[in-house]
Amino acid sequence: MxxxxxxxAKIxxxxxRxxxxxxxxPVLEYWETVRGKLGEEAETKLMFIFPDFMSKEWYTLRYELTFPLARYIAMHPETPLPFKRYHIGRVWRHEEPQKSRYREFWQCDADTVGSPYPEADAEIIKLNIEVMRDFGFQEFTVKVNDRRLLTGIFEEELGIDNPLxxxxSIDKLDKIGEDGVRADLLYKGMHEDLVDKIMGLISVRGEFExxxxxxxxxxxEKVLxxxxxxxxxxxxLEEKNLLFDLSLVRGLEYYTGPVFETVVKEPRIGSLAGGGRYDRLIGLYSGRDVPATGVSxxxxxxIDAGLELGVFNLNKKSYIQAFVVSVRRESWRYAWKVAEILRSGGFYVSLDLMRRNQxxxxxxxxxxxxxxxxxVGPKEEENETVTLYRDGKRKSVPLRSIVSELSAFLS
Amino acid sequence: MxxxxxxxAKIxxxxxRxxxxxxxxPVLEYWETVRGKLGEEAETKLMFIFPDFMSKEWYTLRYELTFPLARYIAMHPETPLPFKRYHIGRVWRHEEPQKSRYREFWQCDADTVGSPYPEADAEIIKLNIEVMRDFGFQEFTVKVNDRRLLTGIFEEELGIDNPLxxxxSIDKLDKIGEDGVRADLLYKGMHEDLVDKIMGLISVRGEFExxxxxxxxxxxEKVLxxxxxxxxxxxxLEEKNLLFDLSLVRGLEYYTGPVFETVVKEPRIGSLAGGGRYDRLIGLYSGRDVPATGVSxxxxxxIDAGLELGVFNLNKKSYIQAFVVSVRRESWRYAWKVAEILRSGGFYVSLDLMRRNQxxxxxxxxxxxxxxxxxVGPKEEENETVTLYRDGKRKSVPLRSIVSELSAFLS
Known part of the structure; x- marks a missing residue:
């Protein structure tokens, strides 16, 4: 924790900035307000949906943080735009619990509502890159694509009108590999020639130019x-960590333009962040489209990736900076006094609550x-001093200067 | 927000400290693990309890933060004691929504598990007092009582064996007044003499001595x-804000010793914090009692109280410290550069994403x-400068010293 x-806190x-x-x-949303917005898999397999017998309503636990924002904007058309907000909160999915896949987990979302322009997308992608850099991830890639590209090519050249x-199938590429995607498309009844063309398209990646x-x-028109x-x-952005990747589609159905995803080569645990533009989600609530883009x-x-890569460590077990040891039970009131002075000075301090020996x-x-x-013992109490101890080093200091002495001792 | x-953050x-x-x-707990722990009102009227059709389990949304801690300790008897933890999180209650009474709200809990001693309770009460002082609440009272007092007096002198x-009834004193409590007790079939004695007891409050x-x-024995x-x-504690009040019982059934509650005279919105000792809750899970005490x-x-008392204000609408205005559209890239430099310097900065005029x-x-x-306009870009503006004061500064100049300008 x-x-x-x-x-x-860093995110x-x-x-x-x-x-x-x-x-x-809220964590609870009416099922009615979500239904039909997040796609079949989410709504039939992954969402927690349940009846509340007291209110006779059906609720969901929020599956992600974007659609509640869209609902809010639809309900509050007076909100000054752009509305740039972040939300750090838990979401719930009915996954089979396993490493890096949990039923209850945290997402950090940033969204810009109101701007249809690329600069809004660029800002969102940039902050995502900053997060990765600030944590010290060395090798990461932000894959970028645009929903309109494949849609346009599909309808223009392959005669596919509903690309969803x-x-x-394409969205499962990381999980099941190229052969898996090919098999999946064939299984869906597509002709082999068509599947070949699709497989050719989604192998395209590299520098944007x-x-x-x-x-x-x-x-x-869509492609242009x-x-x-x-x-x-x-x-x-002029960023070397960007990769233009035609195979990136993202699972959620509400994306309408640029989409992106942040991945690391190792460990292979799926994307660490992802997002895109959803210019029509708010309109699903209000009938009036408002352009929006965001990242999650x-x-x-x-954390799982960072732990494996040595970017994070789990060594810190407590915030406590100093523990006041009562050498004898009679010194406990004096220990309490010492602890209170240090706490007022802003230090994180504990003392014995178990009447234990030294x-x-x-x-x-x-x-x-x-x-x-x-x-602190009878001698310290008599002289109004304490004895600081760290790594074999001891120092007796007067009570009145204990705050500044502890600062020095800690640094 | x-x-x-x-x-x-302050709490x-x-x-x-x-x-x-x-x-x-987690937010979700199995209904089975809560059942019978929180009292009738909570379990029949206030908790969200629902079936999950996928897992065929009954869940609850956590009603408060103490019983999940107790469950955890029961499941992890190896935890080093005392276990001093805090949890800041949302809880859910099926209230009729109204001022200061919500269905989804935040609690900040601190608990010490493992110590049966008064110093653990004192520390919990002290941190509660520090929270009130740090926010600048002037007139507040921490009412203190002990469950064993009334229980002991009831069984010793009034012949009441089950005081729950x-x-x-007593717990409703603040809401329904003395007459209400008296009526409630009479309605429950108690003899008038007995009710008089109870009413006399719960009117006792003042200095502990x-x-x-x-x-x-x-x-x-319990009274002693x-x-x-x-x-x-x-x-x-030696605190003037403490009040010994025999009428304080607290609603939850799991308290076994000292209980306390923090109130302000005005506005009258119930307690701002409350807690007590629950030495037998963990044993309900594991069969092995572990003493514990905490505050919520x-x-x-x-916030509602603090807003009315002028302790808090809602003036701050945004964290943004500086907005980079592009005087002309051509200057936007330069504005982005300026914003990026300031963000790297730790400032909270926005710039135009709507292609608006100045x-x-x-x-x-x-x-x-x-x-x-x-x-920033063409002139600034050419000279590699920016123009800072605040309250009618303007200053042209070179791009290379913009971070230090903005610091000075903001202070």
Missing amino acids: ILRKEVM EEIFK YGFDPFET PVYR EVSENLRGVKN QALSHLEEIFSI IGVERL SNQREYARKLGTEVMIF | ILRKEVM EEIFK YGFDPFET PVYR EVSENLRGVKN QALSHLEEIFSI IGVERL SNQREYARKLGTEVMIF
């Missing part, structure tokens, strides 16, 4: 819009990994 | 234990309450 809090700090403000929605079933050159031949939108994003960072995934107090403090022990 | 975050800081570490349990139904003197005549336990708490602070109650950008920034605007 200490590590998770540190990770979330929150970066969200704030990028001009995002906090905003939170194809996207669902190079790859986009080959796509400019497709004279389709996507290329011009992506071109601006790539040109604002998976806290547990980030050596048991010390053992307990060591188990917590406490850096400094402060011994 | 900004205010709520500030409030929770968390005080928890840490008192040597508590973070610990969190009487406690349920004085009130306890009158109770020392009761030769009952309670008085000696309370005496140590009051003597450790209600975030929304604290005056609309300024209006938006003003709506958010942004303190500083930073103007």
